[in-house]
Amino acid sequence: MGNRTAKSSLDPNLLDKLVEETGLEREVIIAWRKQFLSACPSNKMNRKDFYKFYRSLRVESDDKVKEIVNFIFTAFDRDSNGKIDFTEFLCGYAITSLGTMRQKLDYVFAVYDKDKNNSIDRKEMVRVISAMYDLLGKSREDYPPERCVNDVFSLIDVNNDHSLTKDEFIDGVLKNPYLSDLISPFNE
Structure with missing residues (x-):
């Protein structure tokens, strides 16, 4: 139970860093975090998880999004570990949308x-x-x-x-x- 609380709350220092890096409001980051954890409770998305999550953010059909998502996954996976965590996702999505x-x-x-x-x-x-x-x-x-x-x-x-x-x-x-x-x- 304590572990669940730790996973859902965002470290204040990390939150400050994300505000600075993305230009997003604290409340927006917290809302994105909640949505991200809802889609991926482990806080680490593999390609399949990322496809499902990213797909929900786009209006195009599945067949149109499928191939480009592989390339976007690679770009967002800044540490090249084969997983995208919340920080990588938020920075990537915010910068590619608002940067x-x-x-x-x-x-x-x-x-x-x-x-x-x-x-x-x-x-x-x-x-x-x-x-x-x-x-x-x-x-x-x-x-x-x-x-x-x-x-x-x-x-x-x-x-x-x-x-x-x-x-x-x-x-x-x-x-x-x-x-x-x-x-x-x-x-x-």
Whole structure:
């Protein structure tokens, strides 16, 4: 019983840190925590749990959300332990919803960098762009994902090494803001 209370209450220091990092009000964070624990009492979501929870936050159909959720899970799992805890979820969701463009792009980079080697290659980008096409119901015939990726790389791969570092990616998108609509799964 005491353990249950400890799990449901949020450490005041952590709460202060989350307010600072996310810009959310204390009451909003507490409400999110309650919803998160309701969906996942252990406070650690695996991919399947995350899919169910994230799916409840989106309006698109299951088949459209399914593939992109795998990439988002990897981006939110900042410590790469295969689980997302409340702090990782809240920071990821708040920043990708309310953060500055630079903060959002940091998460977008993590979505693409599937192997977490701190660079994005064309293959990684094509996989995510393809999943985004599915999410948005976009035709692959009009503007194939491969062509989209070639266009993105031609604009922001400044050293032409066929790989994008985080700085190259973020700076390139900030200089070409229309790219955000093409590459970000976090746009509404």
